[in-house]
Amino acid sequence: MLRTVLIALLLLATPAWAQPVALQTFDAAPLTVDTANGPQQFTVELALTPAQQRQGLMFRRHLAADAGMLFVMAEPKVQTFWMHNTYIPLDMIFIAPGGRIVGYHERAVPMSDAIIMSRAPAVAVLEVNGGTVDRLGIKIGDIVHAAALGDGTE
Numbered sequence: 280m281l282r283t284v285l286i287a288l289l290l291l292a293t294p295a296w297a298q299p300v301a302l303q304t305f306d307a308a309p310l311t312v313d314t315a316n317g318p319q320q321f322t323v324e325l326a327l328t329p330a331q332q333r334q335g336l337m338f339r340r341h342l343a344a345d346a347g348m349l350f351v352m353a354e355p356k357v358q359t360f361w362m363h364n365t366y367i368p369l370d371m372i373f374i375a376p377g378g379r380i381v382g383y384h385e386r387a388v389p390m391s392d393a394i395i396m397s398r399a400p401a402v403a404v405l406e407v408n409g410g411t412v413d414r415l416g417i418k419i420g421d422i423v424h425a426a427a428l429g430d431g432t433e
Contacts, residue, residue, distance in 0.1 A: 368409030373397035
């Protein structure tokens with residue numbers, strides 16, 4: 280009995296930052312980027328809630344070549360991200376209302392706490408494997424289509 284009480288007290292005394300975090304789950308949906316090289320298809324997880332957006336792709340060890348995560352924000356603004364607890368290099372693609380790409384950051388460094396900012400207001404951010412922007416020829420001005428962006432074509 281005393282041992283059980285001591286264990287319970289120890290658990291209660293453990294700081295919140297040291298306790299396990301419940302990982303978020305994400306719905307998946309199709310997404311297309313219209314590029315000069317033709318449409319590029321992805322299946323993305325949707326980060327729609329504040330908790331999902333805080334977690335993002337943290338703790339992942341792998342991301343398929345045609346996968347990613349789409350962060351959809353409440354309103355367009357300059358977006359800031361970091362790579363804290365993110366193990367894989369990522370390209371971050373900043374998307375304005377209407378789906379137009381207004382910027383990107385290539386090959387973000389895993390585990391870095393450096394702030395990555397969009398240069399223009401964005402309503403969404405698409406994270407894909409590092410090197411994808413270059414490999415697929417994604418450019419500023421390309422258009423992203425996804426139902427989560429209010430685009431009825433997907």
